[in-house]
């Protein structure tokens with residue numbers, strides 16, 4: 001990170017010899033360094049803070065004076081673990097959360113790198129620097145579902161180049177943490193490289209016992225946001241990890257994990273909070289980092305501690321405390337004026353010395369981004385007719401005397417294997433008399449392979465749905481009716497990625513997600529909310545029993561959460577690390 005103001009200019013403004021550009025007068029500063037509330041003025045020059053104190057000497061004829069009487073002056077909030085792709089995209093999420101006071105976010109690069117390659121991602125990261133606020137990145141070292149070609153895509157040279165970028169703070173969560181536990185040479189060597197260049201390694205140790213956590217921390221991981229109990233959070237804190245308490249749409253766990261603080265007597269200086277990529281409707285209703293602070297305070301955390309967690313603690317964790325996280329000379333002028341210490345919704349948001357939002361309205365302009373120019377992958381590398389064959393979606397079943405392993409949804413994202421005896425018809429499982437069971441297929445968008453599964457407790461009356469919104473970004477097709485599945489899949493092919501739901505032969509919902517298959521290219525956040533809300537409602541009306549459809553879709557195709565998963569290599573039992581039904585070449589399904 002850099003500042004534009006020169007040190008000598010800041011020194012002169014601090015001494016009162018050079019007028020400030022902006023002067024915030026009469027507010028109560030939330031001093032996250034000392035833990036005090038102090039009535040002091042703040043002088044800003046260019047993008048930086050030059051002075052904090054009682055003197056008004058930096059006010060000149062052209063200085064913009066902001067009267068902050070009766071207001072609290074807080075550092076901009078930091079989201080230290082963001083996933084900017086939940087239908088929304090980097091532009092639409094930033095335009096939503098900047099007016100809510102989040103002036104810095106650190107973003108996972110997973111799908112950008114997967115679809116843009118190292119060069120495209122690098123160009124995008126560069127161009128997004130034109131956005132107001134600090135849009136920073138974590139770089140993935142592996143994907144979330146191993147696939148043919150993964151090792152070449154995540155090659156040593158590219159990964160090192162990306163990690164060195166100025167806007168990259170370190171390596172992203174390794175969701176397949178057993179790779180670290182087992183000592184994967186590429187990952188361990190990269191952890192060392194990250195440290196050598198003075199950066200950090202985010203982590204993802206869901207379900208990891210205290211004993212195993214020791215090995216993962218020893219591998220070099222510096223943080224984890226996956227604790228779902230106060231005890232798990234404390235394990236992480238005790239083992240030296242930055243402990244990131246999560247309240248997301250999928251896992252709104254703050255009330256539980258915060259008890260590490262409200263019931264325990266722990267040092268909170270290494271505790272941070274995250275929203276961990278909530279769905280758009282959640283952000284619309286609950287807010288973003290402002291919502292975390294509001295919740296934490298309601299749950300009994302002192303205001304100062306709650307604010308420290310999303311400002312100076314996060315900045316220190318990110319190794320950016322010289323630039324962001326507090327109100328002091330030489331820091332970037334990322335400042336919020338808060339009318340109260342209950343809602344934490346800013347009246348005014350200043351980022352890099354500019355007023356970027358007032359009363360919840362974005363004032364700053366966003367860059368116009370032509371997303372296509374960064375993308376190197378084609379939406380589909382085979383013709384649409386391939387998807388029109390209903391047989392593509394059926395589960396092969398030659399021997400009725402043998403059970404089929406079915407992926408049964410225990411919750412939004414956790415599945416379990418259930419072995420079920422099923423009738424066969426023409427060599428496939430016959431689901432016609434089986435209420436609640438669905439076919440599922442994952443189809444390579446390059447046209448090489450197809451994996452198949454049967455699902456239970458997903459959406460019992462869903463005829464057909466196709467979605468590139470899943471962690472492989474390949475084409476996931478689900479339903480009880482193979483013809484409806486084919487219609488949905490063919491339509492997603494036509495629109496170049498997205499989500500389509502079909503009742504019988506009718507397309508009843510269509511969400512175009514041209515950007516990697518996960519995101520709209522639309523700058524409107526409200527559009528993302530509308531898409532999400534109608535999708536959830538449509539699926540719930542068809543029997544989806546859970547609360548977060550996007551995360552169900554996302555993780556059905558991952559290789560790290562418990563149960564049976566549909567991954568590029570086939571139907572996968574995670575715990576046994578075993579493929580139960582191998583993917584087959586897509587070419588064998590091509591019938592003209």
Ligand SMILES: Nc1ncnc2[nH]cnc12
Nearest residue numbers: 083144175276277471554
């Ligand atoms: N591991 C993950 N991958 C993709 N999106 C996410 N949102 C939250 N966690 C995520």
